[in-house]
Amino acid sequence: QVQLVESGGGLVQAGGSLRLSCAASGRTFSSSVMGWFRQAPGKEREFVAIISWNGGTTYYLESVKGRFTISRDDAKNTVYLQMNNLKSEDTAVYYCAADTEGIGSWNPRTYDYWGQGTQVTVSS
Numbered sequence: 151q152v153q154l155v156e157s158g159g160g161l162v163q164a165g166g167s168l169r170l171s172c173a174a175s176g177r178t179f180s181s182s183v184m185g186w187f188r189q190a191p192g193k194e195r196e197f198v199a200i201i202s203w204n205g206g207t208t209y210y211l212e213s214v215k216g217r218f219t220i221s222r223d224d225a226k227n228t229v230y231l232q233m234n235n236l237k238s239e240d241t242a243v244y245y246c247a248a249d250t251e252g253i254g255s256w257n258p259r260t261y262d263y264w265g266q267g268t269q270v271t272v273s274s
Contacts, residue, residue: 152176152248152263159244159268162236166272170231172246172265183249184222184229187258188242188270195245197256199231209256213239238274243267 158170170186185200199210199220208220219232229246247261 154265156268
């Protein structure tokens with residue numbers, strides 16, 4: 151069992167930065183692939199970034215490459231999403247998710263635990 155709690159969302163002007171945090175509880179965190187997803191109003195949930203269980207491999211949505219960085223601190227059971235140079239199209243609810251089977255996919259259906267989400271709003 152893994153419980154996830156996101157924080158760090160808010161309102162920011164275009165070009166600004168935010169860092170999202172996802173605090174996890176449960177013994178399987180350190181062996182889980184962790185992902186960040188987002189969902190804008192009227193749109194499907196989409197993959198943003200994922201990080202392997204040991205932090206050695208990361209993947210990003212093309213439109214966030216070079217602007218977002220995913221990282222994890224297993225000592226703190228926390229995964230982060232540093233978001234720089236934010237754009238209005240980044241506005242969405244951001245969700246943290248755990249893939250305890252280690253599939254490592256962009257498909258949200260392969261993630262078995264989800265946080266409640268945190269709102270990110272970028273004003274232009």
